[in-house]
Amino acid sequence: MxxxxxxxxxxxxxxxxxxxxxxxxxxxxxxxxxxxxxxxxxxxxxxxxxxxxxxxxxxxxxxxxxxxxxxxxxxxxxxxxxxxxxxxxxxxxxxxxxxxxxxxxxxxxxxxxxxxxxxxxxxxxxxxxxxxxxxxxxxSQSTNDVYPTALRLTILRVSESLISSQVGLRDSFRMKADEYAQALKVGRTQLQDAVPMTAGQEFGAMADLIDEDITQVQSAAKLLREVNLGGSAIGTSINVPRGFAAIAIMHLTEISGIQVAPARNLIEATSDTGGFVSFSSVLKRIAVKLTKICNDLRLLSSGPRGGFGELRLPPVQAGSSIMPGKVNPVIPEMMNQIGFQVIGNDLTVTLAASAGQLQLNAMEPVIVLNILQSMRMLSRGMEVFKQRCVDGIEVDVDRCKTLLDQSLVLATPLAMVVGYNNAAYLSKKALTEKRELRQVVEEEGSLDLDQIEQLFERSSDFADPLSLRA
Known part of the structure; x- marks a missing residue:
């Protein structure tokens, strides 16, 4: 035909x-x-x-x-x-x-x-x-040196986009940290009221969670800069002319703009997939941290009236086909699911890497598929997360202040002034009688008015409770 x-x-x-x-x-x-x-x-x-x-x-x-x-x-x-x-x-x-x-x-x-x-x-x-x-x-080539070299080069090139997405998301959280640096709220451990903090501090911690992983991506990428080009079928350089590897790798660096170098042991490099395992592990680490951040945002924005309600996430779509006015945290939910997929992909990479036999790992195709999928989802996900969620987050300052006043978190700095047992007594009394801790402290005469004002109104003194002592 x-x-x-x-x-x-x-x-x-x-x-x-x-x-x-x-x-x-x-x-x-x-x-x-x-x-x-x-x-x-x-x-x-x-x-x-x-x-x-x-x-x-x-x-x-x-x-x-x-x-x-x-x-x-x-x-x-x-x-x-x-x-x-x-x-x-x-x-x-x-x-x-x-x-x-x-x-x-x-x-x-x-x-x-x-x-x-x-x-x-x-x-x-x-x-x-x-x-x-x-x-x-x-x-002068074999699939077994060309393909893994290209896989490494691809991950190195795509990692630049991944890091760019990380930087954008980190900076968005840093802006929120600056914007709400003075917004007092309850800090919690094990979902229980713990000590006072600011919303800015909470956002700042999220920013640093992301910032740490930028360094991890850069570090893991270094392991992929060694390539086995010129090693031919199993690393013995059969059918490869003398000098080919050095010349080809020099040109590859110039063509790609990515600095690559010949592996020290071509036989080892042809069968080893450890660099892929390390890089995939970093992607899993990113996914785990982003999942934690999104869980926190969902919890802090829960309600909005029947839950914490401290944050207002940007409404991006109707939340229900039956409940009028309901808006769900769909962007963090999307990021959670991306995180789950990336974690699963990392397990696939691990299993595939462990399946290598003798002088070659035949499972590299599924390794690169999962790593590139994870990188693509994380990069795109973080960009959407930044633009359609984090950039538009608002802190309900009044709600945060109300919950802070109703909580017992100021018992911790109070203990530095009146002692642990007295602070525990005052906290229990406030909890049992369903009253604010400040009211009980004033009633008991545990502190003078200046000390009370400093403890309950001035956030800058939380870090230095000794300043409350007479």
Whole structure:
């Protein structure tokens, strides 16, 4: 048929759409692994990284005299098209969940680069006598060094977006900390009233929870800068010319703008997935902390009249099909669910990393799928969380003050003045008689008026209760 062409591999012949830039290996993988619905085209960052590796390899091969100038130039131009994407996404149909340790992804990229390059040479798509996916585009390479190198490079590149989202969310909480620096409220432990604090301090702690993880992402990313490019199949550099690795890695750094370096032991680096485990663990850490923050926001905004009601989250949609006027904390709930998914993804990464055998881990495809999914969800989630929730949070200062006055949290600084037992007595009396602690303290004459005023009205003295002593 005119709309198809026939290509052949060791398995046999297969019909391929005539204008498709991929070939028989890609088509066979497309048929074999139609399982997850997550395609290579859905992760253009990975396609770009693969093209960067292929470009670096072509430059190295050309410099070593292994690749004729005309072929090299066509390959380089094809790689540039992929790095720019240029509407070529649909040519990457292979499922991210694939057997073969990433061979299908590598061949998909090899075939697309080859056919793009053939067009630039004035040849027809599929004429592999002019330029070959394995012999030319994959020259001096193996899936087992190209694929993991591209995975590491992709995570390093995407981490910049992740960190940007973290910084934006952190800064939003810091702004809230400044805005409500003087808003007094009840601090709680184990969901029970504990000691006084300010809403600003609470927001500031949330900001620092996020800030700590920015450093963790940067630290974990460093473990991925060592790549095994040039190691070939198992790290012994079979079929790789002397000097190729150093030249290719130098070009890869220039092309990507990401500093990468050759692994110290290529055999170890080819089979080891420890860097992925560490990075995924940091993503889990971020998810756990964000889940805690969102749980707190949901609790502090609960009610609004029958719960804590200290915060007002921005209303973004109606909360019920049956309860008029109800508004739910849907953005924090979304972030909670992202957190649960990321935590589950980390378990998948852990299990896949532990499944490596001898000189290769064939489970890298599911590792990168889960890490990239987690990074994408966290990045997008934090941006939405910032814009549609945190930026618009309001503290109900009056409600916070009312709950503070009705609580017994000032018993803690009071104990520094009148002693623990006396403070416990005054607190119990206030609780039993359902009265404010201030009223009981005034009635008992435990403090003079100046001390009472200082204790119950001046937040700056909470940190220095000794100043209350006569």
């Amino acid at each position: 005119k709309d198809e062409r026939i290509e052949t591999d060791l398995i046999g012949s297969l019909a391929i759409p005539a204008n498709a830039l991929y070939g028989v290996h890609t088509r066979r993988a497309e048929l074999n692994f139609d399982v997850s619905g997550h395609r290579l085209r859905d992760f253009p960052e990975l396609v770009q990284s693969m093209a960067m590796v292929k470009k670096a390899a072509a430059l190295a091969n050309a410099e070593l005299g292994l690749l004729p100038k005309e072929k090299a130039q066509a390959i380089l131009l094809a790689c540039d098209d992929l790095i720019a994407l240029n509407g070529l996404d649909e040519n990457f149909p292979v499922d991210m969940m694939q057997g073969g340790a990433g061979t299908s992804t590598n061949m998909n990229v090899n075939e697309v680069i080859t056919n793009l390059a053939l067009l630039k040479l004035g040849a027809r798509i599929g004429d592999y006598t002019k330029l070959h996916p394995n012999d030319d585009v994959n020259l």
